[in-house]
Amino acid sequence: MGTVYAAAHPRLPRRIALKVLHPALAEDDDARARFEREADHAARLEHPNIVAVYDRGREGDRLCIAMQYVEGTDAATAGEGGPLDSARAVRIVTETARALDYSHEAGVLHRDVKPANILVEHPRPGHRGDPGRVLLADFGIAKALEQTQHLTKTGMLVASLQYAAPEQFANLPLDARADVYSLGCTLFRLLTGQQPYPGSPLAPLMAGHLNSPTPRPAALRAGLPAGFDEVIARALAKDREERYPSCGALAAAAQHALGPAEADIPTRWRPPSRRCGRNRRRTARHPHRSSPNRPPARRPARAMAGGRNPARTHAAPPELAGAADSTLERLWHPPAQV
The missing domain is CATH 3.30.200.20 (Phosphorylase Kinase; domain 1)
Structure with missing residues (x-):
């Protein structure tokens, strides 16, 4: 755009x-x-x-x-178009999940989650072990959650269809689980280097998201933990009632599939709490306290x-x-x- x-x-x-x-x-x-x-x-x-x-x-x-x-690249080109190291892929998805769950709590649905909209900061020189930040960008077709009932067919076609949830093709009211689906497609792409349902014509792409069996990432990449198959199967469920309830829950499942031996993620993801607003007020009164429902404080950055x-x-x-x-x-x- x-x-x-x-x-x-x-x-x-x-x-x-x-x-x-x-x-x-x-x-x-x-x-x-x-x-x-x-x-x-x-x-x-x-x-x-x-x-x-x-x-x-x-x-x-x-x-x-x-x-x-952001001095860096995007997740689509981070591996030069190929699959990423599984630990790095899970870390990118986990950081993105934090952004998405936060935006959902604020009442904003992204609707265009894909690797090209996830920026990955280059590690800072002289800072060993610093993998660089991950930031979600491009809210150009974001929608206030209370307005999704009025989503038009034109709005649906604006989305990147390779990562669009089945309900976007069906022109149904959307909720946060549409972003969960797109984040699951993103995880699949980062792990395998392939789209879950490849193709550019609209008809076969729609058929894939609406009717085709969910692909298994472990079948496409040798050595990938088999647990990722279950993660992708639930994230890309055709029935949104069967998906993870939040992006954070998807990220936690991906970390579990990765296993502690390979994970390079500093903390486990905790689902957002409905008491988030009260905790924010408590933190405002006591600045020295940090809310347990917010990401850890980060050092100032340029x-x-x-x-x-x-x-x-x-x-x-x-x-x-x-x-x-x-x-x-x-x-x-x-x-x-x-």
């Missing part, structure tokens, strides 16, 4: 990411609305595993969003923004040279989604 540039903050000594609506979509009212909605939804979410949105604005007829800069390959940069187009008084460098140009 947009092009993302690295930009110098006009007043602070740090880099940000500037996402600009694709020129081909500038006259598309629906695309413009979805682009602005991305900023609205993401701005409501403050979590260490979610790319932060700082501001949004307009330069001429071009809409833009200023957001956190400002970040999304990027796949910072080494491959280009000058920004002339019409954007003055945007936010920033010097822009082109980082990547994902295909427009229509």
Whole structure:
């Protein structure tokens, strides 16, 4: 939907990411609305595993969003298109699950969970054992949970269909279990290097998600613990009542399948508590206490923004040279989604 540039903050000594609506979509009212909605939804979410949105604005007829800069890659290209080490795959899914469960508690459904929307920070030089942070990005088609009853067929087709839940194809009201399904598809892709239901034409892709047997990752990758078959079978259940109740529950099951000998995940995931709001208030009164239902506090990090390959940069187009008084460098140009 947009092009993302690295930009110098006009007043602070740090880099940000500037996402600009694709020129081909500038006259598309629906695309413009979805682009602005991305900023609205993401701005409501403050979590260490979610790319932060700082501001949004307009330069001429071009809409833009200023957001956190991430020096790294995305999960789709982290293994150069192939499968990841199983421990690393589980860690990425676990961190993403934290972001998703938090957004669900805030009333926001992502609806487009896939490896390309999960950013993986490069390890910092000189910090052995630091695997880099994992951050969820692109809330462009996110929907407030109370609004999912009005999901349109057009909205369904905007989603990345390779990772879409069966109820998205059936144009049914969605809930958090749609994101659970997509996260399960993401885990399958990271473990095997393949889509659970490959294919690009819509008809066979729909048939796969709606009717085909759930694929077994251990059958596609030698040496993968057989427990992942059960994890994927439940995460990708056609009937959402049979899926994991939360993304955190899926992540915990994946950690169990991995086994303690291989896991490089520092803590076990605990499902979010319904008492989260009360714990937040308690923490506000006693800042020295940390809520047991929130992720552990992290050390301060430099400002970040999304990027796949910072080494491959280009000058920004002339019409954007003055945007936010920033010097822009082109980082990547994902295909427009229509």
